[in-house]
Each structure stands twice: as C-alpha cells, then as structure tokens.
Amino acid sequence: MSDSPYPARVDVAIVGSGPAGATYARVLSEESPGSTIAMFEVGPTVSDPPGAHVRTITDPDRRAEAQRRSEGPGRGQPTFDSPGEILDSRRRARPGTFLLADGYRLDGEDGLPLVAMSSNVGGMAAHWTGACPRPFDSERIPFLPDMDDLLAEAERLLGVTTDAFDETSYGDLVRGRLADAVDNGRAPAARVRRMPLAVDRRADGRLVWSGSDTVFGAATRANPGFELFDESQVARVLVEDGRAAGVVVRDLRTGERHVVAARFVVVAADALRTPQLLWASGIRPPALGRYLNDQTQVVHAARLRDVAPAGPTPPPAEGTLAEQSGVSWIPFTDDVPFHGQVMQLDASPVPLADDDPVAPGSIVGLGLFCPKDLQETDRVEFATEDLDHDGMPALRVHYTLTDRDRTLVARAVTEITRLAEAVGDPLGPAPVVLPLGASLHYQGTVRMGQTDDGTSVCGPDSELWAVPGVFVAGNGVIPTATACNPTLTSVALAVRGARRISRAAATSAIELISRRS
Numbered sequence: 441m442s443d444s445p446y447p448a449r450v451d452v453a454i455v456g457s458g459p460a461g462a463t464y465a466r467v468l469s470e471e472s473p474g475s476t477i478a479m480f481e482v483g484p485t486v487s488d489p490p491g492a493h494v495r496t497i498t499d500p501d502r503r504a505e506a507q508r509r510s511e512g513p514g515r516g517q518p519t520f521d522s523p524g525e526i527l528d529s530r531r532r533a534r535p536g537t538f539l540l541a542d543g544y545r546l547d548g549e550d551g552l553p554l555v556a557m558s559s560n561v562g563g564m565a566a567h568w569t570g571a572c573p574r575p576f577d578s579e580r581i582p583f584l585p586d587m588d589d590l591l592a593e594a595e596r597l598l599g600v601t602t603d604a605f606d607e608t609s610y611g612d613l614v615r616g617r618l619a620d621a622v623d624n625g626r627a628p629a630a631r632v633r634r635m636p637l638a639v640d641r642r643a644d645g646r647l648v649w650s651g652s653d654t655v656f657g658a659a660t661r662a663n664p665g666f667e668l669f670d671e672s673q674v675a676r677v678l679v680e681d682g683r684a685a686g687v688v689v690r691d692l693r694t695g696e697r698h699v700v701a702a703r704f705v706v707v708a709a710d711a712l713r714t715p716q717l718l719w720a721s722g723i724r725p726p727a728l729g730r731y732l733n734d735q736t737q738v739v740h741a742a743r744l745r746d747v748a749p750a751g752p753t754p755p756p757a758e759g760t761l762a763e764q765s766g767v768s769w770i771p772f773t774d775d776v777p778f779h780g781q782v783m784q785l786d787a788s789p790v791p792l793a794d795d796d797p798v799a800p801g802s803i804v805g806l807g808l809f810c811p812k813d814l815q816e817t818d819r820v821e822f823a824t825e826d827l828d829h830d831g832m833p834a835l836r837v838h839y840t841l842t843d844r845d846r847t848l849v850a851r852a853v854t855e856i857t858r859l860a861e862a863v864g865d866p867l868g869p870a871p872v873v874l875p876l877g878a879s880l881h882y883q884g885t886v887r888m889g890q891t892d893d894g895t896s897v898c899g900p901d902s903e904l905w906a907v908p909g910v911f912v913a914g915n916g917v918i919p920t921a922t923a924c925n926p927t928l929t930s931v932a933l934a935v936r937g938a939r940r941i942s943r944a945a946a947t948s949a950i951e952l953i954s955r956r957s
C-alpha cells in the first residue's frame with residue numbers, strides 16, 4: 441500500500457466535511473494537539489478556503505459551477521431558488537443539493553419527495569442560510585445537563601451573531617408587528633427576536649456566511665496532524681475485536697481502495713448516508729435509520745402595510761439574503777409548537793401579476809416549521825441488491841404523516857395566515873405547504889439515547905452503543921422532534937463527542953507513557 445495517498449494509520453478518521461465533521465476536527469485540534477486526524481469527503485473542493493460558503497465566490501459563473509459540482513449525481517438537473525418554483529409538484533433540488541433518484545416515496549406512504557443531500561467539501565453548509573436558533577422546551581434533549589454550554593460553544597465555532605442586520609430599514613417594524621401578535625403570555629426568552637445567524641459583517645459592510653471553513657478555524661488549518669482528503673469516499677468502517685479499527689477509503693481519482701487504520705472513527709456523512717455507511721459496514725443496531733423526521737414547512741408571503749419606500753439598497757447577489765427586513769425569529773414553544781422564520785423575499789412564493797409593481801423590501805416571506813410526530817416506522821432502509829451512484833446500498837425512505845401531524849400542519853396554516861395579516865397584506869389565496877423533505881432538516885436516523893434500550897443508536901457522547909470508538913455526528917443524532925433549524929444543535933452534540941475522544945486520547949497517551957517508563 442506504499443502508493444496510497446492516505447496515511448496508513450491515524451488516531452481519528454472523520455467521514456464527511458460538513459459542520460458536524462468539522463467540529464470534531466476543530467475541537468480535537470484545540471483540545472488534543474498531537475493527535476493525528478484524517479478527514480475524508482466524497483465530494484470535491486469547490487471553494488477557498490476549503491469548506492467556505494459558495495456565496496463567498498463573487499463571480500456568478502464560478503459560483504454556479506461550485507454549486508453544480510456539489511450536486512453529485514444530480515449535476516445539471518434544474519434547481520429552484522424560491523418555493524414558488526416547486527408548487528407545480530415538479531421535483532427540483534435547491535442549488536448545491538441533489539435529490540434521491542428513486543426510493544423517496546413508497547406505495548401508500550407520503551414519502552419525502554424533496555429529500556436532498558450535498559456532496560462537496562463543506563457539505564450542505566456551503567449552501568445554507570445559516571439560521572442558528574437554540575432549541576426550546578421539548579425540542580431540547582432532556583438528559584444532557586450541559587446543553588446550554590454546548591450550544592454556546594457551537595455558537596462560537598459557527599460564528600453566530602444577531603447583529604448582522606442591525607441597519608435594516610424594516611427589521612424592527614416587522615418584529616414589532618409580529619411581537620404584537622405573538623408575545624403575549626410568552627416567557628421573555630421565547631418572544632419574537634432577531635434570528636441568530638452564522639454570518640460575519642465585515643468592516644467593508646460585506647456579509648460573509650459561515651461554512652465549514654469557519655468551524656475548522658485557524659486552529660485546524662494550522663494543525664500539522666490534520667489532513668483533509670476530498671474526492672475520497674469511505675466505503676466501510678472497520679471493526680476489530682468489537683471496537684473501531686479504521687476505514688476503507690475509495691480514492692475517486694483512481695477508483696482504488698485503501699485501508700486507513702484509526703482508533704476512533706467519526707461518521708458525519710449526513711442523516712441519510714451516516715446510517716447507510718454503518719449498514720454497509722455490517723453495523724446494524726435495531727434503531728439504525730429509524731425515527732427519521734423532517735420538519736414540514738408552511739410558507740406564506742405578505743406585503744408590508746404602511747411603509748415608506750426603503751432606501752436605495754442594491755438588490756442582493758443571487759442566493760444572498762436581501763437587507764431591508766433582516767431575519768426575525770418566532771421561537772418554538774410547547775404551546776405554539778412551530779419554529780417561525782420571517783425574512784425579506786426577493787420574489788414572492790406566490791406568483792405576482794406582471795403589472796403589480798413591488799417596492800424593494802416590501803415583501804416578506806414567512807415560514808413555519810412543524811415538528812414531526814416521531815414514529816419508529818418512519819425510516820430509511822438500505823438495499824444490498826441495488827446500489828446507488830456511489831456504489832453504496834440504495835436508500836429507500838418510508839415516511840408517513842400521522843393524524844397528529846396533519847392536525848398540526850393545519851394549525852400552522854391558520855397561524856401563518858394570522859402572522860401574515862399581522863405584518864401586512866397577505867399575498868396569494870392561501871399559505872402553501874411545501875412538499876415533504878423541503879426543509880433539508882432530516883433527523884433521528886442515528887439518534888442519541890440515555891440508555892441502550894433499543895430505541896437509540898448512540899449514547900450521550902454520540903459513541904455507538906454497539907461499537908466503542910465509532911461516533912456518529914450530524915442532524916441524525918438529534919433524538920427529539922425539533923422544529924428549529926438543527927445545525928447549531930448538531931454542532932453542540934459534536935462538541936460533546938469530540939471532547940469525549942479528546943479525553944480518551946489523553947488517557948491512553950498517559951497509559952502508554954507510564955507503560956514505557
């Protein structure tokens with residue numbers, strides 16, 4: 441194996457370079473200097489520094505090419521930017537993502553027709569919106585006493601801020617109108633507020649969205665023990681004597697497979713491909729792939745009432761957020777169990793008449809995300825006889841809304857109508873329930889549990905119950921039914937897992953030293 445492009449042995453092998461995998465690299469770089477870390481990413485590097493958000497690419501043609509290169513087998517298929525473009529039930533992905541070719545809806549089930557993935561260094565976070573709300577009430581994981589500390593650390597790693605849109609003309613007005621409609625009776629922390637966003641307002645006024653590059657940070661980039669290998673697909677996690685032993689990596693440039701031995705393996709390959717890789721590796725605990733949950737999304741638009749025309753803010757670059765209204769947040773509560781996101785729309789999700797002039801900044805989009813009624817039967821399954829584009833067992837999604845889900849979605853439609861009327865004049869005949877999977881927030885498939893009772897795949901440190909030394913990361917680890925955007929929570933859980941590895945590495949290093957002396 442002397443011609444292998446990869447090291448023969450590392451302390452930690454990380455599968456996937458999205459924000460969850462990047463968190464392990466960062467925390468280990470900061471807290472376990474001297475450890476060797478290899479990160480493998482199936483997709484190409486599309487931005488500089490590796491993992492940067494594609495919006496940092498100013499040239500529109502180069503940015504579009506970076507998005508296309510992230511779209512794996514969907515490359516070249518039509519994509520959509522605004523929800524209005526998928527209301528005719530054509531299946532389309534967002535730029536930078538790709539859809540499942542088949543297996544997304546099985547007979548008699550609702551399925552997840554818009555379930556999507558990204559294959560590139562930085563994962564979906566090279567394309568995301570960066571909304572980073574904290575979970576509330578039943579969204580929180582009840583058995584993690586350190587959740588708030590972990591969330592604070594996740595905010596640091598992702599570069600989360602709430603003041604990026606302070607200068608916007610309509611932000612306070614939108615929040616004031618929403619607050620009048622919503623805040624009565626809510627605890628102070630659950631009242632309408634600015635959305636925490638993973639974005640940096642630079643001194644020259646530019647907004648720079650955080651990607652995995654932000655999470656890696658200077659500490660990872662300067663770590664001589666860290667290496668990132670793109671176009672390198674992990675095809676198998678190796679287990680010896682019941683614990684992690686390494687990975688088999690397929691170099692996509694040559695097609696050759698190589699073994700990399702590792703004491704710890706972190707699988708951070710998104711909520712669909714993480715259980716897929718474990719399954720392909722013969723690691724098949726009962727809860728693997730189960731409790732799959734997505735957040736059904738209801739959207740609406742309203743034209744702000746009684747506003748003076750906004751100042752001459754230039755239109756935002758393609759794919760960026762417009763500036764006049766900022767992004768407002770209506771936190772989830774158990775009483776009103778929706779996560780609300782209100783932001784300016786460049787285009788309405790409902791088609792406007794051609795002769796209906798739109799004053800810049802005067803249309804806001806409202807979105808409510810609903811938590812799923814969790815069911816063990818909602819799951820992703822894998823077919824050995826049928827392989828996907830990467831040669832892995834093909835994915836089959838079983839997914840059904842319960843009566844409770846349908847009632848909640850109907851309630852969200854009523855609530856969003858009320859909110860749209862509160863901020864202005866609602867546009868279009870009715871709110872729209874987006875096709876399932878549109879949220880891009882898939883959870884539960886490698887869920888965390890407090891005890892190994894068969895309903896979870898890993899423990900509170902994200903380490904598999906079944907195989908010590910193998911850790912899972914990403915939205916699939918979240919065990920609760922959340923409605924809020926999940927990445928902040930996933931990064932928080934990854935911080936805990938990485939610290940566990942860091943402690944274990946320190947203990948075994950001390951044991952090694954004492955055995956030698």
Ligand SMILES: Cc1cc2nc3c(=O)[nH]c(=O)nc-3n(C[C@H](O)[C@H](O)[C@H](O)COP(=O)(O)OP(=O)(O)OC[C@H]3O[C@@H](n4cnc5c(N)ncnc54)[C@H](O)[C@@H]3O)c2cc1C
Pocket residue numbers: 455456457458459460461462480481482483534536537558559560561562563564565567568569570571572672673674675708709710711713714717880881913914915925926927928930
């Ligand atoms: C348009 C858009 C907007 C979004 N907005 C928000 C938002 O506002 N807030 C929010 O919280 N979330 C948002 N999301 C979702 C967010 O991006 C994801 O929650 C987040 O990226 C998940 O991080 P991750 O590291 O778990 O997975 P990913 O970012 O999906 O990364 C997983 C990586 O693993 C790689 N991989 C898979 N299999 C293998 C293998 N076998 N070998 C090697 N590599 C592999 C993949 O190629 C991928 O790069 C948005 C997503 C999109 C696309």
